[in-house]
Amino acid sequence: MIHQPLGGTQGGQTDIDIQANEMLHHKANLNGYLAYHTGQSLDQINQDTDRDFFMSVKEAKEYGLIDGVIMNPLKALQH
Numbered sequence: 001m002i003h004q005p006l007g008g009t010q011g012g013q014t015d016i017d018i019q020a021n022e023m024l025h026h027k028a029n030l031n032g033y034l035a036y037h038t039g040q041s042l043d044q045i046n047q048d049t050d051r052d053f054f055m056s057v058k059e060a061k062e063y064g065l066i067d068g069v070i071m072n073p074l075k076a077l078q079h
Helices: 013-038 042-048 057-063 073-077
Strands: none
Touching: 013 042
């Protein structure tokens, strides 16, 4: 599953504005990283992370999030 960053804030309007801008900055950075590493367009990442976006293992691999699934960790470490 991918989704937008989560956060919360409290305080005066200025504090809330600062935190909101910081969250937008982090969201842009994270979405940029996801786009770069998955090969998806930034527009697609922005759309997919707007809400919870659930994927199966196959879908996550096709999306570019994972390379595969390790079924036997001990065997995987031996290679």
